[in-house]
Amino acid sequence: MPFGSFAGFKLLAGKGPGIKITIRTIGNVETDLRSEFTSQGINQTLHRVYLQVKCYVSILTPFEDISQEITNQVLLMENMIVGNIPSTYYNLEGMNENMDALEVIQ
Secondary structure (H helix, E strand, O other): OEHHHHOOOHHHOOOOOEOOOEEEEEEEEEEEEEEEEEEOOOOEEEEEEEEEEEEEEEEEOOOOEEEEEEEEEEEEEEEEEEOOOOOOOOOOOOOOOOOOHHHHHO
């Protein structure tokens, strides 16, 4: 990493001789499987499976040691579930209590 990146000035960022840094994990890596279902129209549902990874790392530089928690989510699988096509469909979203559903249909 260039020395100027440690100075804190934007003008020096990315300039100067290189400095070796080391990144190491501290402790265990925690993982968690997440599942999500999203409606995709009248008869389709999108199913996604994610792996959430959380680890604690320590960045070792000649000047200081920085400890940080890093969390990332990786998409493992995406699947479209298709159902039967209905013979009729009414989208009644946006109706308030004063509206009559039969009145909207007519």
